[in-house]
Amino acid sequence: MAKHPLNVVVVGGGSIGGLIAHEITLAHGRTLDLKLMFKNNESANVYKRRGSQLVLDRIDNYGNKKRTTSAIQGLTAEQWSKGPIKKIDNLILATKCHKSFSALSPFANLLHKDSNVLFIQNGMGLMDSIEEQFWPSSINPRPNFYKAIITHGAYKASPSIINHVGLGDMTISCYPRNPLDPHSPDTPHMIDMILKTPNLNAKYIENYNEFKLRELEKLAVNCCINPLTAIFDCLNGDLLEGSRVLNIMKSILREFVMVIKKDNPELFETLPEASSYLNIDRLLGIVTEVATTTSKNSSSMREDMKSFGGTEIDFINGYICRLGRKHKIGTHTNNMLVWMVKSKSSIESAIDDKYTKLML
Template identity: 30%
Template sequence: ALQPLMPRLPETTPVVLFQNGLGSQQRVAQIWPNHPILAATTTEGANRPETELTVHAGQGETWVGALTPAGEARLRKTASTLAESGLSVNATPDIFDRLWQKLVINAGINPFTAILNCPNGEILAHPFYQQWIDPLCREISKLLTASGQSPRSATALREAIETVACNTATNTSSMRADRLAGRKTEIDFINGYLARLGAELGIDTAVNRMLTDQVEQLN
């Protein structure tokens, strides 16, 4: 999406990446290291029941941080500009911590909702979820520690995932929405990213690979 646009933008124009998962942000920063590249994550809730209708389903917090040195210089101004939209926007010196927090939740909810074809809250009582959530959280806990992120136990990760699933019980995840609309899902940058990271770090990520494979078979 950025390839045809970047040559037309001044090198001083900030580019803010709002998306789930990890992997693509680092790639963009590597390709355009001299541009102010920033990443953002949000807990705002929205859905699109119709092509031309977007519904704001819940208020949250938005965090933005720099991925390149030029992005650091533009961070405060960019956060301020985004806040003019009415969002609650926070500048952070460590956006990857926030991106990982979102990644954990997405990895523990989205693939299950896509595979089981149900709203977020309904996964909690399903045998498939009950079978795999603990080993999934153990994999993610090992990956957090090995990649230098704030360590979190598998138990704490499951609690965080299930708190969000309960709080958004009637919501349709973005991955399930993609499945229902026949679109390509984000799985390759969520559980797929975790599976690739595990391969790089020498950590077994069999559950992440299994969930990735199952969701890809739905496409």
């Protein structure tokens, strides 16, 4: 047990960042010094006016609403910089991939080689880019990186109210400094605290290659559902009504499997289950199962498109395209989806700007 309260900074005051901050505060509040960073002054000030408390609503197994409340200091990076600045030992980054660089920037120089950073995002390829931007030299080693796959369903009703609509789980692993040694060191106190938080249902995988298989499965699902729902502007389940959509998904997954096998030979050399796990037919079955079980959900990319805030396409299908260029493997379907999502996003933004000017 730590002698002093564990200092943790959660960057990203959205639904998932708020959910994690809320649950670990309820479970470990007396041994925790946690700060929740909001993206702008407006959200942070609304949160403060409502008592600096996070409210979480959850439906229990009997259909009854259960409300819990936690007191957490919430502020922006700018507001925090005006106070006494100290080194950050633990940071949880729970922002969209494309917003992670700007979100992490105010805090990067306060992290040190013994700090622990937990990344909670969709997509892949972010962590190498983060390391390259903020810790490019071996003279200034990067912090310890951890990754999480999260299946909890949550959305924000306001800056201080979270609706936890789908009880899921978290899977965490250490992102190794040396790819040839995928086994993680001892888990730090922050990770251990998360593992001991009941409502997060978290588990830890010591072998990063085993974790990566699960991460790649989620990426395959996102590669199919996210861009297609954004382009066709439909709910997840509606995709299965399209007469040619399964053919498009098969093409996405065919390219996905080719580049993943080429780029990750260690997975197939060390894990006997890798070939069957990353089989096209199996992955297509997972995609259709997820589309069915989340049939009434609107994907995060579709919602991002509607809010004109940019999308994570570069870290989902775009990641597959980058691996294709790296290994000289064609990824024509994934390329087309990236272009279509970016084009639709730019068209939607231009139309919105045009109507805004007309209103003025």
